Amino acid sequence: MTTCDVGQFFDHGMLCWGTEGRCADCPNAWCEQDSGPVTPENIRQALLQAHGAARLRLSEDVPNFVPVLQALRDARELSLGEARTQAKQLAENGLAGTLVEMEVLAIRLRGRAVEVIVAPAE
Ligand SMILES: [Zn+2]
Incomplete structure (x- = not known):
């Protein structure tokens, strides 16, 4: 064992x-x-x-998705298509994952002046 x-x-x-x-x-x-x-x-x-899972979402409408796409691609090594899909999820119901994963993404997004909220996924 x-x-x-x-x-x-x-x-x-x-x-x-x-x-x-x-x-x-x-x-x-x-x-x-x-x-x-x-x-x-x-x-x-x-x-x-x-x-439990954590959920990350945008706390306000973003006028421009470029910083969101850049932050997602930096943090997660995504293709542009994958980043677009995840950016759309962030703006709608949010992205879910472990707390640490969501906090790492939140730091990247805040670093590009994108306001986000991390909360329990329930
Ligand atoms: Zn052993």
């Missing part, structure tokens, strides 16, 4: 994740940490289950 601790955090504006595990029956243990726009899905799912 193994026990695994997982987490996401940000460091210098980069989304990072870490996982740490140990065996209950022997001294085996490991840890792994990396950064990048996409966190491994098993870590995301564990965090979503433990903490």
